[in-house]
Amino acid sequence: MGSGLYVSLSAQLAADKRLTTIANNVANLNTAGYRAEEVRFEEMVSKAGGQDVSFTSTGETYTSRKSGPINPTGNPLDIAVEGKGWFAVRDGATTAYTRDGRMNMSPEGELRTLSGRPILDASGAPVVIDPTGGTVRIGTDGSISQNRRAVGRIGLFLIPEDAKLTRRDGALVVPDKPAALVQNYNRNVVRQGFVEGANVDAITEMTRLIALQRAFEMAASAVSQTEDSTSQTIRELGPG
Template sequence: MQASLYVTLSAQMALEQRLNTVATNVANLGTAGYRAEEVKFETILSEAGGREVAFTTPGETFLSRKAGPLIKTDSPLDVGVQGDGWLAVRGPGGPVYTRDGRMQVTAAGDLQDLSGRPILDPGGSPLTVDPEGPPITIGQDAIISQGTNQIGALGVFRLDPAAKLTRVAGGAVASDRPGQPILDFNQRDATTVRVQQGFQEGANVNPVMEMSRLIEITRTFQNAAAAVAETESSLQDAIRGLGPSA
């Protein structure tokens, strides 16, 4: 009986973790470049009364690699990345990566993201433009030009599929493995990466799916709570039955 109680409680802990990820995803539906959180659950086995009992661990969160939709903005300082590429900005401890391609230019000509972090080139150096120069154009190969002058290139990086991504401030992610700069944009296969000026990437969150998950989690949690209450009631009955008779 206690084993069933522990199993139910472990399920409730896992459901709470799922609920937190759903709430985070729904709260970021309008966040540019946001990558949804997912949860990977594991089951562990334990011996109870001579038989195996399966327990669900609370689960480990990870970030979805699925791309969000590209939304047309027509702003020359907005870029969206098609394919599995990430822009790089300078974080406190080194480069961090983002799919939010909304940029700004300071009075000194520094190219920054909307959080004020320097945008990096393929070599990891901050980019600068002429704040008084012609309009900025950015090619699909990430080359930045002003008029006829090529002034640099956006750093677009590919992250190792096995890398652990950790969310940091400003919608970016830190990777436990350094990103590799993409230098050849002429590949014509599943790994093709393109930079689209005048677009921004929306969140890769499906609101209908997240609301369906929320309803499912709520119902399952209610069922688990009812099972816990029933088990506790049975335990109390058993204890009373073992007590001294009048």
């Protein structure tokens, strides 16, 4: 099989992986705190007939760290982060992280995500406040007060830039390296009454999809032409 066919097939595989990420991103356009999936491609070089032949790798998927738009909701149990901080939640036996700060309160006063996962404080314990203690006020450092009385603080964490993020349900991620408590609240500000939207741009994704479809068609055409050429060569070299 000629190197041209391998190159074309590798391009098709790469395009297919990119298509999957675009589909996931578009499906989560309205998911609060969602971070887009991206694909990092690398060039692979192989020796063929004494010459270097470049192939496109299938690519490595990673999660974008770019922030999404922060929109006002007026709900005192909605919070967003301006900066790189993440909220911590209990996901089964695992600590997961999210930028989706929409919360509700259980009858016992436990703050939870809309999917029912406990919001954690700096020590990794669930945040619990007084369900009858009055209006909830959340400071820019995540501190919580009711009737001017401090009742807790929402943990805010930094995930290492080189950590690989594994996706969980919705906007949850689990890093492969430990997250650290935020120390500088001037660069990581908690905003009460706001929610961060997905960092997915619909126009950008549609533009990528159109370009991807064209690239896939070109690769498919190249595969077809290579197969036709190979078939013709076999017929010409075959028994007369």
